[in-house]
Amino acid sequence: MYEKWGARASVVLLGAALLTAGCSSGDDGAGGAPITQRPTAADPYWVNPDGNAARQVAAYEKAGKKTEAARIRRIAEQPVGEWIGPENPEGEARGYTEAAAKSGRTALLVLYNIPHRDCGQYSQGGAADGAAYRAWIDGVARGIGDRAATVVLEPDALLHLVDGCTPEEFHEERYDLLKGAVTTLTSLKNTRVYLDAGNAGWGHPDQIFAPLKSAGVEDADGFAVNVSNFYSTTDSIAYGKRLAAKVGDKHFVIDTSRNGNGPYTEGAPEERWCNPPGRALGEPPTTKTADPMVDAYLWVKRPGESDGECKGGPKAGAWWPEYALDLTP
DSSP states (O other): OOOOOOOHHHHHHHHHHHHHHHHOTTTTSSSSOOOOOOOOTOOBBBBOOSSSSHHHHHHHHTTOOHHHHHHHHHHHHHHEEEOOOSSOHHHHHHHHHHHHHHHBBEEEEEEEEEEEEEEEGTTBBSSSHHHHHHHHHHHHHHHHTTSSSSEEEOOOTTEEEHHSOOOOGGGGHHHHHHHHHHHHHHSSEEEEEEEOOOOOSSSOOTHHHHHHTTTGGGGSEEEEEEEOOOHHHHHHHHHHHHTTTTTTTEEEEEEETBBOOOOOOOOOGGGSSSTTTOOEEEOOOSSOOTTTTTEEEEOOOOOOOOOOSSSSSSSSOOOOOHHHTTTTT
């Protein structure tokens, strides 16, 4: 139920070049202000000045659509997760972390390539097998090196073990792969790792704390909740704290990218998560949160990118300007 990727290497290189040059895609001669970094005191994460939202701002400004440009700028000026693709993990991780380091910021990376991913739904796929996944993780780790990074590890991977979506024959391998990924990534000098742990609308924490332990959460920096979902920050804090009590009081992060209006409650329950109308941006990314157990509010899901081919949306992960505008009324 999450991202798919296109070709990313050129975006990484271009973004780094723009940072070096001190400009952005918003600075195209049409009078638009460049996309800049946020103050580090509350928001240490890197803003990609050449992301989809930034390019949409530039396009709207060039077309004279100032109102639309201003609305999308609310997305473009915030740091969002960079979802590492399957083909060049080392190059992408290096490109994002180097660009972030040049700005004195931390890169936010999302790793979503577990074998048998998403149970054949909109974001199906993943690494071909366990060996391919381990090699992919090793590539990500080499790319990050000693630079600062926060990693959200494998959205949905544990939930799909618990809800019966992933066949039993793959469970043992998945736990082993996740635990290995935690070990590899936490060995890096300046990398923080958070395992995905579902959302406030999914079951009871008792259904997920044992799988979290089996996946190595005790060795991670914590877990992530509400990734690509819409539950309120208040509800997400409550869910996270109940879960934390079961896993050694581990801290957690919350995806607040689209939770401003809470979850959608109409239509088929099984697809309420997919491109729901009437949603809104949530709290901006920050490490200044409402609870000491919450390390950060993050925009893990990039606002304006489709959840999948539902409700008129394009493929998962594709930029959808109309939906982005819906999030910024």
